[in-house]
Amino acid sequence: MGKTDWKAAAKALKKKLRKLTDKGADAPTKAKKAKPVSPLAPASFPALPQIKGAEFSAVEAGVRYQNRKDVMLVRLAPGTIMAGAFTRSSTRSACVRDGQAKLLMKVPDGVGAAIIVNSGNSNAFTGKLGDQAVAAVTSAVAKELGIPAARVYSSSTGVIGEPLPYDRITAKVPDLAKALTEAAIEGAAQAIMTTDTFPKGAAATVQGEGGVINIAGIAKGSGMIAPDMATMLVYIFTDAKISQSSLQKMVSRNVDGTFNSITVDSDTSTSDTLLVAATGQSAAAEVKGTTAKAFEAALHGVMRDLALQVVRDGEGATKLLEVRVTGAASDEDAAKVAFAIANSPLVKTAVAGQDPNWGRIVAAIGKSGAAAERDKLTIRFGDILVAKNGWRNPDYKEEDGASYMQQPELVFAVDLGLAKAKRSVWTCDLTARYVAINADYRS
Amino acid sequence: MGKTDWKAAAKALKKKLRKLTDKGADAPTKAKKAKPVSPLAPASFPALPQIKGAEFSAVEAGVRYQNRKDVMLVRLAPGTIMAGAFTRSSTRSACVRDGQAKLLMKVPDGVGAAIIVNSGNSNAFTGKLGDQAVAAVTSAVAKELGIPAARVYSSSTGVIGEPLPYDRITAKVPDLAKALTEAAIEGAAQAIMTTDTFPKGAAATVQGEGGVINIAGIAKGSGMIAPDMATMLVYIFTDAKISQSSLQKMVSRNVDGTFNSITVDSDTSTSDTLLVAATGQSAAAEVKGTTAKAFEAALHGVMRDLALQVVRDGEGATKLLEVRVTGAASDEDAAKVAFAIANSPLVKTAVAGQDPNWGRIVAAIGKSGAAAERDKLTIRFGDILVAKNGWRNPDYKEEDGASYMQQPELVFAVDLGLAKAKRSVWTCDLTARYVAINADYRS
Numbered sequence: 001m002g003k004t005d006w007k008a009a010a011k012a013l014k015k016k017l018r019k020l021t022d023k024g025a026d027a028p029t030k031a032k033k034a035k036p037v038s039p040l041a042p043a044s045f046p047a048l049p050q051i052k053g054a055e056f057s058a059v060e061a062g063v064r065y066q067n068r069k070d071v072m073l074v075r076l077a078p079g080t081i082m083a084g085a086f087t088r089s090s091t092r093s094a095c096v097r098d099g100q101a102k103l104l105m106k107v108p109d110g111v112g113a114a115i116i117v118n119s120g121n122s123n124a125f126t127g128k129l130g131d132q133a134v135a136a137v138t139s140a141v142a143k144e145l146g147i148p149a150a151r152v153y154s155s156s157t158g159v160i161g162e163p164l165p166y167d168r169i170t171a172k173v174p175d176l177a178k179a180l181t182e183a184a185i186e187g188a189a190q191a192i193m194t195t196d197t198f199p200k201g202a203a204a205t206v207q208g209e210g211g212v213i214n215i216a217g218i219a220k221g222s223g224m225i226a227p228d229m230a231t232m233l234v235y236i237f238t239d240a241k242i243s244q245s246s247l248q249k250m251v252s253r254n255v256d257g258t259f260n261s262i263t264v265d266s267d268t269s270t271s272d273t274l275l276v277a278a279t280g281q282s283a284a285a286e287v288k289g290t291t292a293k294a295f296e297a298a299l300h301g302v303m304r305d306l307a308l309q310v311v312r313d314g315e316g317a318t319k320l321l322e323v324r325v326t327g328a329a330s331d332e333d334a335a336k337v338a339f340a341i342a343n344s345p346l347v348k349t350a351v352a353g354q355d356p357n358w359g360r361i362v363a364a365i366g367k368s369g370a371a372a373e374r375d376k377l378t379i380r381f382g383d384i385l386v387a388k389n390g391w392r393n394p395d396y397k398e399e400d401g402a403s404y405m406q407q408p409e410l411v412f413a414v415d416l417g418l419a420k421a422k423r424s425v426w427t428c429d430l431t432a433r434y435v436a437i438n439a440d441y442r443s
Numbered sequence: 444m445g446k447t448d449w450k451a452a453a454k455a456l457k458k459k460l461r462k463l464t465d466k467g468a469d470a471p472t473k474a475k476k477a478k479p480v481s482p483l484a485p486a487s488f489p490a491l492p493q494i495k496g497a498e499f500s501a502v503e504a505g506v507r508y509q510n511r512k513d514v515m516l517v518r519l520a521p522g523t524i525m526a527g528a529f530t531r532s533s534t535r536s537a538c539v540r541d542g543q544a545k546l547l548m549k550v551p552d553g554v555g556a557a558i559i560v561n562s563g564n565s566n567a568f569t570g571k572l573g574d575q576a577v578a579a580v581t582s583a584v585a586k587e588l589g590i591p592a593a594r595v596y597s598s599s600t601g602v603i604g605e606p607l608p609y610d611r612i613t614a615k616v617p618d619l620a621k622a623l624t625e626a627a628i629e630g631a632a633q634a635i636m637t638t639d640t641f642p643k644g645a646a647a648t649v650q651g652e653g654g655v656i657n658i659a660g661i662a663k664g665s666g667m668i669a670p671d672m673a674t675m676l677v678y679i680f681t682d683a684k685i686s687q688s689s690l691q692k693m694v695s696r697n698v699d700g701t702f703n704s705i706t707v708d709s710d711t712s713t714s715d716t717l718l719v720a721a722t723g724q725s726a727a728a729e730v731k732g733t734t735a736k737a738f739e740a741a742l743h744g745v746m747r748d749l750a751l752q753v754v755r756d757g758e759g760a761t762k763l764l765e766v767r768v769t770g771a772a773s774d775e776d777a778a779k780v781a782f783a784i785a786n787s788p789l790v791k792t793a794v795a796g797q798d799p800n801w802g803r804i805v806a807a808i809g810k811s812g813a814a815a816e817r818d819k820l821t822i823r824f825g826d827i828l829v830a831k832n833g834w835r836n837p838d839y840k841e842e843d844g845a846s847y848m849q850q851p852e853l854v855f856a857v858d859l860g861l862a863k864a865k866r867s868v869w870t871c872d873l874t875a876r877y878v879a880i881n882a883d884y885r886s
Contacts, residue, residue: 091809091817125805125817127834160802161835345788345873346881353882359603362568366534374534374568391570392604430788431882432875438789439796439874 040312040320040408040428041198045189048203048216050182051237053077053279057179058191061172063165064120064158071169072191073176074235075145076113080279082153083248085255087272093123094130095154096273098138103248105150113151114141115235115275116169116176117192119220123156123164133166140170144177155233155273157194157220185237189218192233195437196220196313202305204298206240208284208291213240217302221310234259234274234306239282240295246287250296251276258303259310263342263427274303311426316433319351320409326422327378327415333370334423337414340368348430351410356401358386361412376417382410483755483763483851483871484641488632491646491659493625494680496520496722500622501634504615506608507563507601514612515634516619517678518588519556523722525596526691528698530715537566537573538597539716541581546691548593556594557584558678558718559612559619560635562663566599566607576609583613587620598676598716600637600663628680632661635676638880639663639756645748647741649683651727651734656683660745664753677702677717677749682725683738689730693739694719701746702753706785706870717746754869759876762794763852769865770821770858776813777866780857783811791873794853799844801829804855819860824853 054076058069076082084103086096116137123130138152145152156164189199200219205212217236240247251274259274276299287295312320323341328334341347344364350357358379365372375390381404385393404410501515519525527546529539559580566573577597585592599607632642643662648655660679683690694717702717719742730738755763766785771777784790787807793800801822808815818833824847828836847853 087809089806089809090811090813090815091805091820125802125830125834127818127832129834160805161830345877349878349881352878355882359568362534362603363532366530366532368533370533372533375570377534387568387604389570391568391572430878432878434788435792435795435873435875435878438792439798 037197038313039318042309042312045186045199046201046203048185048201049205049214050185051214051216051279052182052239052281053080054237054239054277055180055182056184056188057176057181058184058187059172059175059179061118061168063118063168069187069191070120071116071118071172071176072188073141073173073180074115074188074237074277075177075180076115076237076277077279077281078110078112080113080277081242081244081247082113082275082277083244083251084273084275085251085259086274089272091125093156094126094134095123095156098131098134099153099155099273099275102150102153107151111151112145112147113153113277114145114147115153115155115277116141116173117155117157117233117235118164118169119192119194120158121156121162121164122158122160124160126161126163129163133164136166137169140173144173153275155192157192157233185216185218188235189220192218192220194220195315198313200306200309200313202302202309204302206291206294206298208240208282208287208295210285211283213282213284213287213291213295213298214238215240215298215302217306219306219310221313233272234303236274236276236299236302236306238276238278238299239280240278240287241280241282241285242278242287242295246292247276247278250299254296254300254303257424258300258307263339263425308426311428314428315437316431316435317428318408318431319429321351321427321429322409322411322424323427324411324413324422324424325416326413327376327417327419328421328423329371329416329418331421331423333368333416334421335425336368336370337365337372337416338423338425340364340370341412341414342425342427345430347412348427351405352429352431354402354405356381356386356398356405358392358401361414362387365414365416370416371418372416373418378415378417380411380413381405382413480640481756482761485752485755488629488642489644489646491628491644492648492657493628494657494659494722495625495682495724496523497680497682497720498623498625499627499631500619500624501627501630502615502618502622504561504611506561506611512630512634513563514559514561514615514619515631516584516616516623517558517631517680517720518620518623519558519680519720520722520724521553521555523556523720524685524687524690525556525718525720526687526694527716527718528694528702529717532715534568536599537569537577538599541574541577542596542598542716542718545593545596550591550594554594555588555590556596556720557588557590558596558598558720559584559616560598560600560676560678561607561612562635562637563601564599564605564607565601565603567603569604569606572606576607579609580612583616587616596718598635600635600676628659628661631678632663635661635663637663638758641756643749643752643756645745645752647745649734649737649741651683651725651730651738653728654726656725656727656730656734656738656741657681658683658741658745660749662749662753664756676715677746679717679719679742679745679749681719681721681742682723683721683730684723684725684728685721685730685738689735690719690721693742697739697743697746700867701743701750706782706868751869754871757871758880759874759878760871761851761874762872764794764870764872765852765854765867766870767854767856767865767867768859769856770819770860770862771864771866772814772859772861774864774866776859777864778868779811779813780808780815780859781866781868783807783813784855784857785868785870788873790855791870794848795872795874797845797848799824799829799841799848801835801844804857805830808857808859813859814861815859816861821858821860823856824848825856
């Protein structure tokens with residue numbers, strides 16, 4: 001058995017991959033390599049409604065990237081209500097810990113708020129320096145905007161373990177403040193990108209009592225500059241009049257079915273942050289009763305839309321996969337099976353190869369730790385019944401499965417046949433490009 | 444933003460990868476493509492001691508592969524003691540369930556035993572047909588060798604969900620029986636390979652009371668023919684005189700630190716099987732007291748050696764990584780952290796890229812769910828202190844990390860600084876070749 005020089009082969013391959021990466025877009029500057037846009041990207045950034053009381057700006061601060069905007073600021077009008085959700089990582093970043101604490105603080109009525117976000121450096125695992133950086137940045141914004149520092153939220157996304165050069169950010173705060181406008185949300189969505197291949201936005205409107213309520217959100221996620229995590233940052237704005245407790249309850253209720261139901265590579269970030277700000281400046285009356293239901297449904301829609309955009313921009317993704325589990329013995333079991341399938345490298349590489357390889361779904365169910373009985377399982381590709389009664393459906397034709405797998409958006413539906421619990425999660429395929437993106441040495 | 448044709452790019456890449464795969468070895472037949480041998484493979488198959496009372500043979504039965512041996516038989520002398528461990532997958536195969544049941548059966552003294560294994564088809568998720576296949580194969584062996592079917596163990600590895608063409612196996616049982624010899628263990632190790640790139644064997648000898656005790660084992664694992672799992676099969680033979688309960692206890696005690704401490708891609712197989720057979724034909728007295736300690740240590744060594752060989756043959760592997768966790772609050776937490784790191788696609792791609800990307804280790808610790816405190820963590824690459832006190836070690840130099848990562852065998856040591864629990868696990872890197880191997884359509 002002759003030995004191949006794999007190292008050399010991998011090197012050549014990487015070079016090849018890098019070349020592929022550089023095609024398809026003009027090189028914008030010599031400092032930055034152009035990135036191909038995900039084939040699953042929406043055609044364009046959506047038209048988002050302006051949210052009265054929410055103003056945006058973005059600047060080039062040179063935190064890590066050159067020749068692009070990398071810091072964005074949001075000013076939120078007096079009286080804005082804040083709610084949110086954060087990563088549960090035990091190594092979460094300084095700004096995540098700071099934001100969690102601020103969300104729990106009692107705030108005087110009628111005080112404004114702000115969100116400042118930088119890309120290029122996550123300020124995670126940076127010790128006491130990290131806390132100092134958060135204090136410096138949020139204080140600078142507080143001073144400039146004349147609001148308490150306790151109302152200034154910050155996020156950072158990018159390299160882990162490098163001290164954040166926060167003076168580059170504080171130096172730009174006056175410029176950021178001057179440029180604030182309700183129209184600039186798309187620029188903000190661009191400034192928070194790391195290796196995202198497209199900016200992410202979503203919106204909804206709800207008919208309230210006496211007026212329209214608008215919701216507009218932006219997100220970043222799943223792009224990566226080595227050595228970043230698949231960090232996800234989401235900011236949603238609404239002009240709804242709503243109490244903090246109602247808003248927070250809605251956010252908490254809907255985060256599991258949206259952002260907590262996506263996975264690109266099973267690697268949880270140290271920076272994941274979702275903030276929802278309600279300025280209360282809609283003409284509509286306070287959100288209650290049936291309006292509350294409609295508003296929550298609309299909010300869920302925006303959260304889900306942004307969550308799916310993160311998966312669509314999953315590193316190297318060419319397919320969007322929904323794993324739909326039903327018939328589980330408990331909610332916990334449904335989640336275990338759904339994530340075991342969605343995180344299985346073997347399932348994800350089969351999807352990349354357009355291989356209707358349902359045996360790997362069986363194996364993922366088996367390893368999940370959830371209650372499952374071979375003879376009660378049903379597996380479907382979309383509407384195609386693939387397996388039931390503990391064996392392949394005798395009417396299933398491999399060519400039907402193969403043809404189904406050609407589609408860019410897939411549903412793998414698993415019914416465990418035990419009880420009524422269910423869970424859907426979304427993921428993307430695992431391609432050689434994912435490896436190339438993440439095996440590249442930081443430079 | 445122009446869109447790149449990723450599908451075409453991936454196709455071209457796959458073609459490229461396939462070409463790389465085909466270099467470095469002569470194409471043995473037109474039906475089978477040659478496989479490069481893992482760069483982490485041992486120089487050659489080790490010289491294994493013959494185990495008195497254990498005879499081997501292998502044949503070409505054409506279960507799925509052509510032009511190679513794909514079924515092996517072991518005959519174990521009357522009085523042989525059997526012990527084992529099996530996958531806990533809820534979708535485990537028919538032969539695994541059968542073996543588990545047989546191991547619990549009360550056996551009359553002085554009866555022989557046998558193991559028959561085929562590659563190419565795992566007989567998993569094959570419903571009632573699967574049970575029939577196991578019964579047919581084990582009965583044919585029982586009849587041919589004149590032993591009870593309850594003493595015939597079988598394993599199958601390969602495609603999931605396809606009916607096992609067991610008549611091809613039963614037809615060859617007489618030939619297998621005729622060819623049995625104590626010297627043929629290497630042929631058996633070869634017959635159970637799927638896409639393993641080398642046969643795996645390990646041995647040890649122990650000085651018993653009044654004679655030498657030999658241990659010899661073979662394994663397969665981590666090779667793959669789409670759509671197989673990273674199935675692992677292990678058979679260890681010894682001439683020790685030992686009681687079933689002692690042997691089973693030793694196996695159970697040592698399986699967690701060996702086979703249950705390796706992971707190639709976090710995808711648990713439906714077929715994992717470890718069987719240990721003691722023929723009792725050594726001249727040494729029964730294994731007890733200090734001999735028991737020495738024997739157990741030797742058995743552990745063989746188990747560990749075979750386990751590490753499976754990782755060394757991990758699909759696409761170019762690096763062997765030990766993740767060594769100490770200072771955890773509990774054994775469970777130590778395992779959580781060790782496997783979170785070892786299964787992290789971001790850690791594994793960084794290893795592939797020789798990137799000393801310790802930020803990804805921090806993130807993996809954070810997501811593990813285990814108790815961890817930023818300021819008590821210590822991270823080392825081998826002996827290089829990378830991070831402590833919640834931040835990068837000020838004396839750490841990136842170039843030292845980069846130089847360390849060039850080695851083929853790496854240790855990432857994480858001390859959580861909380862208590863005394865520890866766990867080591869072994870894994871390999873995640874390369875573009877892993878994706879290429881597993882994204883290829885079955886054909």
